[in-house]
Amino acid sequence: MKKANVRRCAMTRTLEWKVGLYLVEEDGTTRARAVLDTGTVSLTGQGVARCNPEDVDVPAIGDELAASRAMRDLAEQLMRVADRDLEGVGAGQASRRTLTGYGWPDATA
Secondary structure, X not given: OOOOOOOOOOXXXXXXXXXXXXEEEEOOEEEEEEEEEOOOOEEEEEEEEEXXXXXXXXXXXXXXXXXXXXXXXXXXXXXXXXXXXXXXXXXXXXXXXXXXXXXXXXXXX
């Protein structure tokens, strides 16, 4: 019987993925775009924040809100890619009820 060539999780490697974060503010609306290129996949997250006309205009708050929403969108897309890749190797998805994250239980906390 031939032994399957399966790579285990114990290997060491170092990667650097850079995320570009682009912000544009116009007429009280801040739009953010977060772009990740891993070398094998490119993902773009989007986020928007609008200043309530009754609130004090503090541009940094709009930047923070729009950027965080774009990064959350990007993170959700990346998790879907990971889910598909895990299913592709027969690992299946983690239970959404227990929020256990594929061997990194604190990753979803």
